[in-house]
Amino acid sequence: MQRKVILFDWSGTLAKPHTREIFIEESPRKKLKCLYPDTLPTLNHFYKKGIPMGIISNTKQDPLDLQYAMMLCGLDKYFEFSLYTNGKRMCNKPCTCLFEYAYEHFKHKIPNLKPRDMLYVGNDYKKDIISSKTAGLQSIHIVRKTVPIHVRKKYVIRRLTDLMKGKDKKMKK
Secondary structure: OOOEEEOOOOOOOOOOOOOHHHHHHOHHHHHHHEEEHHHHHHHHHHHHHOOOEEEEEEEOOOOOHHHHHHOOOOOHHHHHEEEEOOOOOOOOOOOHHHHHHHHHHHHHOOOEEEEEEHEEEEOOOOHHHHHHHHHHOEEEEEEEOOOOOOHHHHEOOOOOOOHHHHOOOOOOO
């Protein structure tokens, strides 16, 4: 099944953990150092293929600050959709309504889109993987260190670039 939309978590997936404040406050060059080395090549790959991408992420910071920081360093061009929630106006993950909201956004732009045509990549098994699957999306758990015993290894990638190599193609819901 071809992916029609790819959604990502931010911290621990695209960016190194505990770097949000640096990302918001520093210069564009320092902002990009918060990203994992495989982030930009992966985003570029799917951007060039014309696959719409988005972000769904919990945050303690002001969501508008994150969006502004994305714009300053040029990352906003990759993401047609971004939803940073701090729990004040919307629920935080693992709430499935966040994924349903993303689906509603994209279904008006992509004919015959179904939730199962969307892929969510996240690093937290409970907040990202279980909640996105519950909302009907396919999901992939990125584990950059040791894979926990309770995690089914066929749903795990170690690097974002594994998505470009098609290592997720064998994965089913």
